[in-house]
Amino acid sequence: MAMQRRNAALNHYYFSLLLVGIVVSVVSRRLEPLFMVLPLLIALLHGHLRQSTPQFTLQCQLTPLRLFEGDRVTVMLRVHAQTALPPLELWHFLPAGASCADGRHRVLLALAAGEHRTLQHEVTFARRGKYGLGRLYARVHPGTDLQPLLAEYHFDQLCSVYPHVAPLPHHLPPLSTHASFGNYVSRTAGEGLEFASIRPYSSGDRVRRVHWRTSLKRQQLYVTDYYRERNADIIILLDTLVSLGSPLANTLDVSVRAAAALAAHYLYHKDRVGLIHYGGACTWLEPATGQVQLYRVLDTLLGTQSLFSYLTADIARIPPRVLPPGALIFIITTMLDPRIDVALHDLLARGFQFVLLLISPAHVMATDHHWRASEAIAGLWRLEMELRLAELRRVGVPVVVQNSDDPLLGLYSVMSRGSLWPHTRQGWPAG
Amino acid sequence: MAAYKTGLACWLSLSTLLWSLSPLLFSQARSIVMLTIVTAALALSGWLTATQLLVALSGGLGLLTLTLTLVIAAQPPNLWLGLTAGIALFALLDGSQRFAYLRHCHVEPGVLTAWLGVFMRLAGLSLLAGLAVALLVVSLPSRGEIAAAAGLLTIGGASLFVALLALVLLYTNRWQARD
Numbered sequence: 001m002a003m004q005r006r007n008a009a010l011n012h013y014y015f016s017l018l019l020v021g022i023v024v025s026v027v028s029r030r031l032e033p034l035f036m037v038l039p040l041l042i043a044l045l046h047g048h049l050r051q052s053t054p055q056f057t058l059q060c061q062l063t064p065l066r067l068f069e070g071d072r073v074t075v076m077l078r079v080h081a082q083t084a085l086p087p088l089e090l091w092h093f094l095p096a097g098a099s100c101a102d103g104r105h106r107v108l109l110a111l112a113a114g115e116h117r118t119l120q121h122e123v124t125f126a127r128r129g130k131y132g133l134g135r136l137y138a139r140v141h142p143g144t145d146l147q148p149l150l151a152e153y154h155f156d157q158l159c160s161v162y163p164h165v166a167p168l169p170h171h172l173p174p175l176s177t178h179a180s181f182g183n184y185v186s187r188t189a190g191e192g193l194e195f196a197s198i199r200p201y202s203s204g205d206r207v208r209r210v211h212w213r214t215s216l217k218r219q220q221l222y223v224t225d226y227y228r229e230r231n232a233d234i235i236i237l238l239d240t241l242v243s244l245g246s247p248l249a250n251t252l253d254v255s256v257r258a259a260a261a262l263a264a265h266y267l268y269h270k271d272r273v274g275l276i277h278y279g280g281a282c283t284w285l286e287p288a289t290g291q292v293q294l295y296r297v298l299d300t301l302l303g304t305q306s307l308f309s310y311l312t313a314d315i316a317r318i319p320p321r322v323l324p325p326g327a328l329i330f331i332i333t334t335m336l337d338p339r340i341d342v343a344l345h346d347l348l349a350r351g352f353q354f355v356l357l358l359i360s361p362a363h364v365m366a367t368d369h370h371w372r373a374s375e376a377i378a379g380l381w382r383l384e385m386e387l388r389l390a391e392l393r394r395v396g397v398p399v400v401v402q403n404s405d406d407p408l409l410g411l412y413s414v415m416s417r418g419s420l421w422p423h424t425r426q427g428w429p430a431g
Numbered sequence: 432m433a434a435y436k437t438g439l440a441c442w443l444s445l446s447t448l449l450w451s452l453s454p455l456l457f458s459q460a461r462s463i464v465m466l467t468i469v470t471a472a473l474a475l476s477g478w479l480t481a482t483q484l485l486v487a488l489s490g491g492l493g494l495l496t497l498t499l500t501l502v503i504a505a506q507p508p509n510l511w512l513g514l515t516a517g518i519a520l521f522a523l524l525d526g527s528q529r530f531a532y533l534r535h536c537h538v539e540p541g542v543l544t545a546w547l548g549v550f551m552r553l554a555g556l557s558l559l560a561g562l563a564v565a566l567l568v569v570s571l572p573s574r575g576e577i578a579a580a581a582g583l584l585t586i587g588g589a590s591l592f593v594a595l596l597a598l599v600l601l602y603t604n605r606w607q608a609r610d
Contacts, residue, residue, distance in 0.1 A: 010528055013487035015600070017520075020491050022589045028498050031568060035513025036494055038564070039521035039557035041596070046553060048600060087542045089532065104537035110545040117539070143549055145528055 003053055003140065003149040011047075011146050014040045047146035054142070055082035056111070060092075060134050060155035069164040069257075072101050072122040073133065079119070081111035089139040090119070095131050097247075098123050125161040126248055128256065128302055133159050162298040163253070163260040170412045171269060174328040175353060177230035183269045190228035197225045233274070233287050233324045234266040236297075237354075239333035239340050240279040243306035244361040251359045255332045256301050258357060258407045262330055263297040274322055275300055278333075278343055280309020284322045312339045315346035329354035332407075334361055335388065348395065355415065356392065358385060360402040435538050443526045447474045449519040450493055453512070454500040463503075466496040478527035481534060486527045490520050510568070514561040518554050525550060 021037030059078040067073060075092060079085075092105040103121030111117055125131060134155035139148050177184050189196045198211050201221035214222040236259045243252035263273045267289060274287030275297050285300050315323075323329075329347060331354050333340050347354055362378035382401070389399050398414045400407070451471035454463050470493040477485030497516060501509075529546055532538075 008528075009483060010524065011600070013483060013490070013524065015596075017487060017490050017494070018596070019593060020494055022593060024494060024498050026586055026589060028502055030498060030501055031508055031510060031564075032501055032513035032516075033494055033498050035510055035561055035564070036497070036517040036520060038514065038561055039517045039553060040524070042556045042560060043521060043525070043553050044596070044600070046556070087545050089536055106536045107539060108532055108536040108542050109539035110541040119539075144525065144553065 003138075003151045005051070005147050005149050008146050008148060011044070014044050014146070018044070043144045044146065047144040050143060051147070052083075052142065053149060054085045054088075054140055056080060056085050056088070057082070058090075058136065058138065058153055060136060060153070062133055062155075062157050062159065065157060066160045066162070067125075068162045069125060069128055071161075072124050073159055075105070075121050075123060075133065077107075077119040077136070079109065079111065079117045081113060081115050081117075084113045085109075085111040085115075085140070086143070087141045089141065091137040091139075092121070092133075093135045093137060094123060095133070097127050097129065098125050098131055098133070100124075125159075127253060128161050128163045130302065131159045131161060132156055160299070160302060163257045163301055165264045166257070166261045166406060166408070168261060168265045168408060168411070171265075172412060172415045174232035174234065174271070176326040176328070177232045178326065180229070180231045180272075183271075184230040184232070189225040192226040192229040194227040194229070195224065196227045198222050199225055231269075231289065232266075232271045233327035234262070234271050235274045235276060235287065235323060235327045235329045236262055237276045237278055237329055237331045237343070238301075238304065239331070239335075239337070240277050240304060240306050241337035241339055242334060244334065244336065245365045249364055251334045251361050251364050252304065252306050254359050254364050254402075254407055255334075256304050258332050258359070259330075260298060260301055261408060264294060267291075267294045267297075273297060274327075276318065276322065277304060278313055278340065279307055280311040280313065282313040282315075282318060284318060286322050287324065287327070312342060315343050315350075323352070327352065330357060331355070332357045332359065334359045335385065336361065341388075344392065348392075348397070354397065355411070356389075356397055356399045357407055357411070358389075358399060358401045359407055363402055363404075435543055436533050438543070439526065439530050439533060443478050443523065443530055446519050446522040446526055447471055447478075450474065450516065450523050451489070453516050453519070454493075454496045457504040457506055458500045460503070463496065463500055466492065466499075470496060474523055474527075478523070478530050481527075481531040483524075483527060483531075486524055490524060493520065508568075510561065510565045514558065517561075518557060521553065521557070522550065 018037045018040050021033045021040075025031060025033040057080045061076040061078075063074050063076075065073075077090060077092070079088070079090070087108055087110045090107050090109070094100065094105055101122045101124040103119070105121050105123070107119050109117055109119075123133065134157045136153040136155065138151045138153065141148050173184065198214055199222065201210065201215075201223050205223045209223040211222045211224045238255055238259050240252065243250050245251055245253075259275065263275065266273050270289055272287040272289045273293060275285040277283045277300075285296060288296070329352055331340075331344065331347075333356070335341075335358060344354075344356070360378065360381065362374065362381045365374075385401065393399060400410045400414050403410060448471075451467050451474060454467055470489050473485050473489035473492065477483065477487075477489060493516075
């Protein structure tokens with residue numbers, strides 16, 4: 001990398017003082033002012049006439065490149081000086097939203113010829129997103145620092161910062177399951193891993209299922225029965241119509257974190273999880289299971305943003321493979337945009353079971369400075385929401401309103417009340 | 432890191448004191464005291480807030496104050512005083528520039544030694560140059576025939592010198608831009 005020499009502002013100051021000294025010396029007919037600026041003259045001449053370009057190599061390594069909010073990326077810088085290196089300033093430029101958690105990302109070092117130095121610092125990100133790291137600025141300060149050498153190095157690598165996944169304290173089993181491999185067991189025997197019973201052999205049973213110990217004891221063939229495995233379809237519908245708050249604390253980020261936590265929880269229990277972004281236009285991710293699906297969901301959540309639109313997305317346009325019958329739908333919304341009501345009515349009319357997770361803007365945007373005003377606003381918001389939710393509650397839709405930092409805190413108590421979802425297909429015309 | 436910062440701050444404080452208080456050695460007139468205080472305040476605020484312009488202004492004001500003091504007090508020529516004050520001014524300007532880096536950067540071992548080495552080298556060169564000029568100045572009055580022309584030569588030489596220096600600076604700048 002070629003280095004460029006630039007004049008520092010100090011040159012102008014030195015030169016101005018030099019002129020002042022000479023003029024004052026001439027005017028006052030004294031030699032002292034001339035002697036006062038003599039070191040500045042020497043420094044100027046030394047800085048401009050003695051110009052050597054030091055040789056060094058620089059390497060930058062970032063690990064890991066996929067992490068969650070609050071996790072740290074370790075940045076390792078290796079400097080090898082081929083010639084003697086005067087004070088070198090290395091600055092690892094951090095993008096907005098990133099901060100240096102440990103060590104310093106701006107270092108000043110001097111090396112002898114052939115010397116190596118490894119520097120390390122850790123970077124943390126407060127918010128999900130894709131961040132470009134690895135841009136380095138180097139500035140060598142030879143001699144008097146009047147003409148520093150500048151260079152820019154690009155070791156650009158993209159860091160994916162996924163939303164924070166908080167573990168749920170309890171499992172929230174869905175009401176309806178279907179035959180597939182999963183963590184739920186059926187009451188009927190069939191293919192699976194969970195032991196059900198031992199019964200006498202009948203024609204057609206597989207030999208590998210013979211329970212030899214019992215068969216030898218009873219002198220008759222017995223086979224082992226297993227329970228059938230089942231799993232469920234979980235759909236997370238994320239309302240991206242509106243986002244309130246600052247870039248660092250907003251309702252959309254809270255919603256995204258809740259969605260990530262739910263997806264990770266159900267995928268861990270081997271359920272199929274899908275994701276729908278309900279904005280001006282609907283985008284979705286088909287339900288699937290496994291670790292790969294978790295990263296698909298997280299990657300999709302990474303780019304979630306609220307885009308202004310006059311359009312109203314139609315639930316009916318979402319294909320059945322994305323919104324399968326019998327799926328449990330978690331709707332995460334602030335209900336600030338009335339267009340979400342249309343979606344809720346549609347889902348109710350189509351007989352879907354859903355849980356409404358209400359993100360409170362008053363809670364997300366609460367400030368310590370005006371806590372009385374915040375409390376009053378929160379109270380008003382809650383009253384308004386209660387009015388709007390009364391109809392949904394009347395038909396038995398479970399509603400969880402955010403009361404703390406964790407919007408999923410009240411989920412377990414709501415979902416463990418038993419049969420919550422009546423058949424609401426009747427009397428609910430599709431929006 | 433804190434030790435480096437404290438050390439450099441002490442060094443800068445000492446330079447500020449040496450630079451700004453030197454006029455008080457020759458005159459304690461109220462106006463001189465006021466100018467001295469302003470010079471010190473400018474220097475101090477300059478390196479504390481990393482504003483090089485303030486330090487340079489302090490340099491200019493201090494230069495004027497010291498010259499004024501010497502003229503008012505009608506002191507005999509004192510070249511050592513000029514040289515000492517000059518090195519203090521250089522230490523102040525150079526040190527304030529270095530101090531600005533300590534605000535943002537983590538300083539690895541060996542950096543301050545390199546800085547100090549550069550300063551010592553330049554201070555030594557300044558002393559040598561000062562000595563050479565002083566010898567020249569001392570030998571001039573013994574040659575009475577050219578003493579009358581010395582004033583004119585000084586003015587002409589100073590103008591020529593400034594012009595040459597400006598040319599050197601311009602030339603080296605273009606040279607680097609081409610590289």
